[in-house]
Amino acid sequence: MKNFDAIVIGAGQAGPSLAARMVEKGMKVALIERKFLGGTCVNAGCMPTKTLVASARAAHVARSGAAYGVNIPGEIAIDMKVVRARAETVTMNARNGLIGWLTGMDGMSVIYGHARFEDPKTISVNGETLTAPRIFLNVGARPVIPDLPGIHDIDYLTSTSIIQLDTLPRHLAVIGGSYIGLEFAQMYRRFGAEVSVIEHGPKLASREDEDISDAIAEILRAEDIGVHTDAGNIAFAGNGSGVSVTAGSATIDASHVLIATGRTPNTDDLGLDAAGVITDKRGFITVDDRLATNVEGIFALGDCNGHGAFTHTSYNDFEIAAANLLDGDDRKVSSRIPAYALYIDPPLGRVGMTEKQARQSGRNIMVSTRPMSRVGRANERGETKGFMKVIADAETKKILGAAILGIEGDEVIHGLIDAMNAGTTYPALQWSVPIHPTVSELIPTLLGDLKPVQP
Ligand SMILES: Cc1cc2nc3c(=O)[nH]c(=O)nc-3n(C[C@H](O)[C@H](O)[C@H](O)COP(=O)(O)OP(=O)(O)OC[C@H]3O[C@@H](n4cnc5c(N)ncnc54)[C@H](O)[C@@H]3O)c2cc1C
Numbered sequence: 501m502k503n504f505d506a507i508v509i510g511a512g513q514a515g516p517s518l519a520a521r522m523v524e525k526g527m528k529v530a531l532i533e534r535k536f537l538g539g540t541c542v543n544a545g546c547m548p549t550k551t552l553v554a555s556a557r558a559a560h561v562a563r564s565g566a567a568y569g570v571n572i573p574g575e576i577a578i579d580m581k582v583v584r585a586r587a588e589t590v591t592m593n594a595r596n597g598l599i600g601w602l603t604g605m606d607g608m609s610v611i612y613g614h615a616r617f618e619d620p621k622t623i624s625v626n627g628e629t630l631t632a633p634r635i636f637l638n639v640g641a642r643p644v645i646p647d648l649p650g651i652h653d654i655d656y657l658t659s660t661s662i663i664q665l666d667t668l669p670r671h672l673a674v675i676g677g678s679y680i681g682l683e684f685a686q687m688y689r690r691f692g693a694e695v696s697v698i699e700h701g702p703k704l705a706s707r708e709d710e711d712i713s714d715a716i717a718e719i720l721r722a723e724d725i726g727v728h729t730d731a732g733n734i735a736f737a738g739n740g741s742g743v744s745v746t747a748g749s750a751t752i753d754a755s756h757v758l759i760a761t762g763r764t765p766n767t768d769d770l771g772l773d774a775a776g777v778i779t780d781k782r783g784f785i786t787v788d789d790r791l792a793t794n795v796e797g798i799f800a801l802g803d804c805n806g807h808g809a810f811t812h813t814s815y816n817d818f819e820i821a822a823a824n825l826l827d828g829d830d831r832k833v834s835s836r837i838p839a840y841a842l843y844i845d846p847p848l849g850r851v852g853m854t855e856k857q858a859r860q861s862g863r864n865i866m867v868s869t870r871p872m873s874r875v876g877r878a879n880e881r882g883e884t885k886g887f888m889k890v891i892a893d894a895e896t897k898k899i900l901g902a903a904i905l906g907i908e909g910d911e912v913i914h915g916l917i918d919a920m921n922a923g924t925t926y927p928a929l930q931w932s933v934p935i936h937p938t939v940s941e942l943i944p945t946l947l948g949d950l951k952p953v954q955p
Pocket residue numbers: 509510511512513514515532533534535536537538539540541542544545546547549550613614615616638639640641659680766769770801802803804808809810811812814843
């Protein structure tokens with residue numbers, strides 16, 4: 501039995517930084533990872549996909565050149581081997597950076613292997629047992645595969661395996677119309693594949709307001725992506741050249757199928773029963789506002805606790821755990837204002853409540869919207885798709901939420917993220933003097949147009 505001051509299971513977005521902070525404090529720490537340092541974001545998530553999105557945008561810009569007076573003779577050819585290699589390089593640079601950082605640290609034992617609880621203070625890995633008074637779980641999540649008719653008889657891709665693809669599909673059928681599905685759908689269309697998105701719900705990106713979902717569908721349809729919502733009875737059958745996908749009354753002759761129907765936490769093979777750690781019925785580890793599980797000394801951070809499904813929420817879990825355990829602070833998950841981006845082009849930047857949530861909260865609210873076609877920067881760039889929307893509390897004058905679907909939406913939203921975190925009222929923001937010509941310069945104007953709406 502090896503003794504440590506703390507054991508961290510999973511080297512995702514929270515585990516490595518937390519392990520490093522504990523080592524800095526003089527603690528002896530074991531960091532156990534069964535696959536790659538960096539977890540999903542670095543190896544199969546944000547980093548490779550956003551690198552691929554950049555290649556897809558380059559293709560799109562090259563194809564649109566003539567409208568800007570830039571004529572590129574001949575067809576725009578995509579070299580999928582180079583596209584894939586670029587993504588792999590970005591991943592490997594990040595992974596190798598982590599390897600160098602973590603393995604060179606005094607007091608840190610990086611152990612590769614699958615960890616499992618023996619009891620609340622004991623972990624087995626590679627046939628050895630380790631013990632520590634504090635155990636941190638940062639085990640992340642993996643793609644969920646729905647039990648649809650015929651699915652087990654076909655070769656399908658997930659968000660992990662599609663990153664390895666170095667050939668162009670003839671026709672990619674994407675099952676699931678949310679973050680993963682939509683980012684890959686637009687990317688592969690821009691690489692030159694035919695693409696169909698098949699979503700069983702009535703709207704794409706169904707967590708968003710309907711006007712946002714509709715605008716996203718319009719953006720994708722404008723690029724000739726087939727969008728099938730309310731798709732019932734989805735089924736698969738192999739045919740000579742690929743897979744025949746039926747969805748309601750439509751039949752799609754696909755060469756490749758991407759399953760993008762959500763993610764499930766990696767908590768089923770962790771021996772949580774042996775430790776007595778409770779999960780909800782979907783397998784997410786139940787934690788309190790300070791990330792403690794029901795078992796003393798065991799904490800859960802990142803996607804596996806169900807309080808966020810993003811790199812920044814996992815990293816913020818590290819910040820909360822480190823502040824509370826090492827800095828004598830009292831940070832809570834409930835203080836976090838949700839924010840995220842959907843990386844289609846143009847992107848959707850989001851913070852706080854949707855309009856629907858704000859209405860349902862029973863507050864007196866004010867809403868303002870502005871099409872991107874009325875934003876100078878968007879016109880100058882010739883990219884006027886989308887719109888911006890902000891929701892405020894009519895009484896407190898605080899901003900409740902915002903959505904910016906438009907060029908630079910993922911960056912522009914940060915002005916509002918910062919204002920909300922600082923508790924700034926919207927009239928105060930109207931007096932800021934933004935830079936011209938930016939998208940952000942329209943935020944004070946947007947706020948000036950806030951009008952009361954019925955809850
Ligand atoms: C395709 C895709 C694109 C994404 N794009 C974005 C984006 O643009 N922006 C964003 O914010 N988020 C994005 N995400 C989500 C983001 O990647 C995750 O929210 C984030 O990586 C979660 O980090 P984590 O620390 O919770 O866990 P993970 O990064 O998943 O790490 C968990 C680690 O634990 C290891 N592990 C699991 N079980 C065990 C065990 N028993 N023993 C040892 N090790 C174990 C795993 O191997 C893994 O390395 C994307 C996700 C995907 C799939």
